[in-house]
Amino acid sequence: MLTLRTLISSLAVTLAVAACSPAEDPAATTEPATAPAEDSTASEPAPAANLLLAEWTGPYGGVPAFDQMNLAELEPAMDTAMANSLAALDVIAKQSEAATFANTIVAMEGASEDFNRVQAYYGIWTSNLSTPEFREVQQKLAPRIANYYSTVRQNSELFARIRAVYEGEEFKALQPDQQRLTWLVYDTFASNGATLEGAEKERYAAINQQLAELQTLFANNMLADEEGYVTWLTEEQLSGLPDSVISAAVQAATDLGQPEKWAIKNTRSSMDPFLTYSTHRDLRENVWRNYYSRGNNADEKDNNALIAQILALRDERAKLLGYNNFAEWQVQNRMAKTPEAAMNLMLAVWPAAIARVDEEVADMQAVADAEGAAITIAPWDYRYYSEKVRKAKFDLDSDEVKQYLQLDKLRDAMFFVAGEIFNFNFTPVAEGAVPVFHPDVKVWEVTNRDSGELVGLWYLDPFARAGKRSGAWATAYRPHETHNGKRTVLSSNNSNFSKGAPGEPVLISWDDARTYFHEFGHALHALSSNVAYPTLNIGVRDYTELQSQLLERWITTDKVIDQYLVHYQTGEPIPAELVAKIQAAANFNEGFDTTEYLASALMDMKYHTTDPAGLDAQVFERDTLTALNMPEELMMRHRSTHFSHIFSGESYAAGYYGYLWADVLAADASEAFEEAAGGFYDKEVADKLVNYLFAVRNAMDPAEAYRLFRGRDATIDALLRDRGFVPAKE
Ligand SMILES: [Zn+2]
DSSP, X not given: OOHHHHXXXXXXXXXXXXXXXXXXXXXXXXXXXXXXXXXXXXXXXXXXXXXXXXXXXXXXXXXXXXXXXXXXXXXXXHHHHHHHHHHHHHHHHXXXXXXXXXXXIIHHHTTTHHHHHHHHHHHHHHHTSOOHHHHHHHHXXXXXXXXXXXXXXXXXXXXXXXXXXXXXXXXXXXXHHHHHHHHHHHHHHXXXXXXXXXXXXXXXXXXXXXXXXXXXXXXXHHHHHHHHOOEEEOGGGGTTOOHHHHHHHHHHHHHTTOTTSEEEOSSHHHHHHHHHXXXXXXXXXXXXHHHHTXXXXXXXXXXXXXXXXXXXXXXXXXXXXXXXXXXXXXHTTSSSOSHHHHHHHHXXXXXXXXXXXXXXXXXXXXXXXXXTOOOOOOGGGXXXXXXXXXXXXXXXXXXXXXXXXBHHHHHHHHHHHHHHHHOEEEEEOOTTSSOOSSTTOEEEEEEETTTOOEEEEEEEEEEOOTTSOSSOEEEEEXXXXXXTBOOOEEEEEEEEEOOOSTTSOOXXXXXXXXXXXXXXXXXXXXXXXXXXXXXXGOOOTTTTTHHHHHHGGXXXXXXXXXXXXXXXXXXXXXXXXXHHHHHHHHXXXXXXXXXXHHHHHHHHHHHTTSOOTTOOHHHHHHHHHHHHTOOTTSOOSSOGGGOHHHHSOSTTTTTTXXXXXXXXXXXXXXXXXXXXXXXXXXXXXXXHIIIIIIITTTSSOHHHXXXXXXXXXXXXXXXXXXXTSSOOOO
């Protein structure tokens, strides 16, 4: 059913997003592909020899046999599944009848059912149940899966039929969602070289091959510089560091074979807290310089030349396909549509961000002066002095906040919001009725609150354990579709909370509570889908965080606070003053955060819209930052030589702006509720939200869908208010 969906999600868009922050490792955002189940009207299948290939049986139109996963079956299952979908696509390609929407586009939707089922299990092993044994299998399968996708894209007979439908007479008579499906399928092939022939086609393939090698080299060089530079500390040099940082430094030193010392590794998670707390300015500078020099040490691991080569190849390939530059090619099927639109948005926010940096630096300089430090704030001082300002202005006792954030109550709060806004009812599924891959995983049945009609299942895997990847993410094992009979959505949320003592409530931090809501927003996006064709569930990269970021807003609504954010012992709701303090603290240091992010996002777009001939990355970076008037007290979040989001792979290249794009939409959409008579529970706005921003998924152009929700395009005003760059509305 969804070769195209998985194919497309591997390229430019994702169904649900895993890593949701611009800081996280881009590799971690690759979604486990979602998988469909068998048609619920089909008769009971005979047991397959390989369980991972077998059709899903049991209640709810069939569910994955997560309790019977056998790693020994994975490799043969994946190979068979890929062979089956290639064969099915070939049958579609070689039909004698003229191409039609039904016999080509719709037929393709059903060509990869086996592959999608195996992918669901593969995703569980990748993210929830990884082992050294699995990673060995994964190493073997990864190139075969990559080869599978390129084989699909190179099927020229298949593409000829797709093109015939897209350019034919029948197209004009199709429904809008059918037209969009056809365009999405066509575009996936066309923007990946399917329109090329002869020498151009060969050159295209050669460029891809070279890019894959250079991008891998870029990533390896960066990793080598993360491992190759360590700052060793003596006991006296630990001053200022909190216990958690010291024990991480002990662990790092032990891992490096020198358990009697303390080590600060050259990674963000080590650098950031060290710069925040260390009282040794010279060491802070040393750690800062190591970190921001990754890939730029004029040795065999230097990435500067690779950047020029990668950009030149991307530019050449974009021109082969008829685009002026790589960014045009990359952005054309995203909500922004053009590099200029993305650039204009970033430049509109930029002046407010750097103006806020000036204020933050002034505050920090005052603290340094009062201490008699006799320094001028430098980049290695920013985190250190901003922490002092934070403590003076917004000191929040995170333990006090936690006492109002009980994991179970927060889940109840999410169900409450889903009921009020989406009209969903969540009921626990009896233990054992639906197979799970770990005893911690619980399942809920989701129904329509009025009609009782089944919507889907929601799997929750809340706790950390060995073999589970870090962070929080959402995925769907089976997306919605109706064109071939309605299928029950199987959605999931996954996080890494620490288990509490038996009988004790699990208390979590404010950030974790927001993330919990955020990921639930992705799950609701999957559950509320009303699209007919599975491919129409795919997300658009600069749009797919809107729904999840928006859902975070309900956590501070009065109804949630009064009923669910209650003290774990007294049952009293969290005090309004504490909530106000949390919200004020949330915008602290926003100048730094927005500026360091935007500097990287702007650099990304500049790189991919500039003629790369003769480009010198160091000169380009310096000139671009100078032209932007970049404050000298901080550095861009990812400097060019270690900007792995854009140079270790392609999906974020000319796409790093997407985080801001989604933030603008979320802030603007949130004000639609603030302006409504019923606030965040206003029925009319909620209906529009569900219909136009959630249920429609990718069946409609996101810009058009947003206009239907808001009555206009989003503007940046709400974001500027949201980040505290301009005063809030009265
Ligand atoms: Zn997200």
